[in-house]
Amino acid sequence: MDFIAATYRLTCSAADVERLSHDIALEQTVEVPDALIACSDLREAVVGRVGSISAVRSPSGPGSSEQFDVRIDYPADLATGLGALINLIYGNISLKQRIRLRDLQLPDSVLRTFRGPNLGIEGLRQTLGVYGRPLLATALKPRGSTPEHLANRANQFAAGGGDLVKDDHNLIDASFEAFRERVSLCQQATIAGSQESGRPCLYFPNLAGPTGELERRAELLVRLGVRGVLIAPLIVGLDHVRHLADRFPLAFMAHPTFAGAYFHDATHGVEPGLLLGTLFRLAGCDATIYPNLGGRFSFTADDCRQIDRLARAPLGNLRSAWPSPAGGMSYDNLEQMAKDCGEDSIFLIGGALLGDSADLKSSTARFRDQIAALFPASKSIAPSFNEVVSACELPAPRLTQRLLEHLRFVNSFHWDGREPVAYKASDELPFRNVSRTELIGTAGEQTAFDLRYFEIGTGGHSSLEKHAHTHVVIGVRGAGKLISGENGIDIKPFDVAYVPPLQVHQLTNESSEPFGFFCIVNHDRDRPQKP
């Protein structure tokens, strides 16, 4: 049987420590007194066990209390997910006094259930083509600025050779439309700045807003070519971040807002490195921002180094994450920061960059050159991409359709009020002779799915592709073939086919008549990839 080993520091008298340790083991698993556990099988399979108790050398704190490190071993299969894990290691006992979670050891059986960061340190380096030095990042602020002003800042930072520009965590757009307008502008401005500098710079918008709209916002970002986001796990929920990271091929940069209550008292809460490092990494965070020593907040040097360490430490097969110190950085202490944090970190610099000169582009270049100079072995290599151009997803030119409650079928598979989109034949496109009619889902209908009609002409085919989202195909006109994984499926009218997640597939028409089919897909979906 596997165990999760959680070590707590208890501040209590020596006479109480055994009883309190036993209480924790019960509270966090069965939440009943020992006497009410009827059968010993249950005790064996479910109840936590006190693994060890060791006294900590006399604390500097007040009073007669002492401190003990107590390891509790919890049966691993109680952690049925990230929410359940958090509940197990610091749920109800968060409501008790003087118990601090100090260490967490997870067995492989638990670690295997998490994907962790999508990109991590290595993946983000590949995306940026930057190796051997810390990344230079900044934040778009202040809230209340116009989208144009923020976009201009992003542009100047990218043009100056910055690596990563994120939204401030309190840039939270009230509507999807405001979000779309602002992030589109900032993304375009960042790309334009990158083109000017000749070096990639990434824009990470703040993925925040109403819960029911987060996936729609993420989907938009993927479509815009955005490669990562800022997210606030304590506000969104850690398992919610994990869910988003599982669904969207984005880097997630975690912001610690609302997390401070877990840290401020050394005798209570959770070690900063465990929450912002280990647990955020389980949630799929590729980078974790923390308030740097010397900034406006109260983290100690030990806190900072613990976060650095746990963000990058081995953790099953999970990718390592970027520690991202923020605040308290100036041009003059970059050298000290480089020594303290090492090359695998993101220097998130706001005020000091702006304060350095009225010209963000030149101050960015100055900071970036200094970082590169501190890491003489650093290098840049052009990044590569793996996306496929898909007839299913290629935006239609001027697709502006009105929501209609009745789409009357006219003839030859046309519908009143809906125009088919066909693309000019080109050897450069991986699909051929395909037209698409968007019927439902793109005109403001409140559906979790889109309904499209596709028609493939004689000798035509869709792109050979795969994606996490599924397809449902209903044949309606003529006959064609669906190649799906190992199978070749003949599709005739009213046949229904299902393409599972990540199955490589393609639709072809080898007949002499048009092959038409409905295709239903989730409204929020990932972008197609090459096989």
Added chain:
Amino acid sequence: MDFIAATYRLTCSAADVERLSHDIALEQTVEVPDALIACSDLREAVVGRVGSISAVRSPSGPGSSEQFDVRIDYPADLATGLGALINLIYGNISLKQRIRLRDLQLPDSVLRTFRGPNLGIEGLRQTLGVYGRPLLATALKPRGSTPEHLANRANQFAAGGGDLVKDDHNLIDASFEAFRERVSLCQQATIAGSQESGRPCLYFPNLAGPTGELERRAELLVRLGVRGVLIAPLIVGLDHVRHLADRFPLAFMAHPTFAGAYFHDATHGVEPGLLLGTLFRLAGCDATIYPNLGGRFSFTADDCRQIDRLARAPLGNLRSAWPSPAGGMSYDNLEQMAKDCGEDSIFLIGGALLGDSADLKSSTARFRDQIAALFPASKSIAPSFNEVVSACELPAPRLTQRLLEHLRFVNSFHWDGREPVAYKASDELPFRNVSRTELIGTAGEQTAFDLRYFEIGTGGHSSLEKHAHTHVVIGVRGAGKLISGENGIDIKPFDVAYVPPLQVHQLTNESSEPFGFFCIVNHDRDRPQKP
């Protein structure tokens, strides 16, 4: 211009209080120093203002520091949602020392954007038909027990006349199937117990598990006739709870697990009543559990009374919520609890009920009779319901289908591997002569939608109904009519129709041939209601 007034208690020296107050106002809104705010319009529209500073009488705490209550007025339109509101009032400053959120005043412009509890005190009373006394609740535990054992406990509690039985918060099923099996058993057992006692008892399962599955689990519960759930807002995320409460017509009972870090130090964090009362209510919680005075946790009498007060206090047009003290209750102190908490509270009693007698049914009856005796004016009135029996949603007898990648169309609108479900004609049913074939979505396909084929025979019709989810209809066989709001839409093969949210609708067949159509709906959807 409207303001959100947040009052913080600062523990600091008198010399620092003005500067610290001003820092909070900047940190929580623009996150830049005053000098970097270029234009005065921005300062006007976005930056928080120090509204008042008043010294608190000398604290009992140690050292030379003093305490001050500082009110910051934030522009109301910064709170674009619940996540943004939390970020605004206690986001980054949670990472600073000795700042405690003490009071929160929200203007109507903000309160109007929240629906709050679905049922609240009055609605849950109507559902139960119980007036004028506290509710008696218990928890199913311990984790590790078989579903049959838990169901038996629920049955005995209901048979003894208990009002509400909830899952323990650490009952978190690893799979949807395990969840379905367990909650179905407990729900049936609770209903059977209610029938025995002749009084309604509600079962509230723990809505926990992987984020991507929560809505599917909630949807199942609605289908099972469950009226409420237990939920852990600090684990799931407060705005996520709000999202679920907006979508599902359930009562939400909040559990405080993982919330303790905000309370344990009186100079930091958030007042318990603000988090567990006010903010949970904004999140749509109908009831809020707190660790009762005298139990295993460390809340003071003031903490408990503050939660009671803020759960029930006027808050715009939001329904009031039930405070639910848990722990520290015995038969002997019911009278004191009744005095302390009053009639609008839920007594959540676990160990004391079991400890009272080996027979849960009789000890439940004893506790319930005692509560009723303490509130002589209390009464019971039978509840009413408004759901419609819909051919679209009526569960199929033994619907166990295998996931198939190809559903071959056979003839006369049948598919290999899929059986139509038809219901016996009955005057009691609001639909007639309808059969349904579930094609995609109920066999484990990973889709956000279900694809079904319906056929309505000559003279038949579906239920006249409405629901929040939308319908997309594609005619495929014969011809029929869709009545949708004010419109009568003729549906012929390949016509596409969209039924918007909450539009009253019905499909009919007045022709002499079968009328067949595909219907696509969101996989997660609400139950149909009478017009």
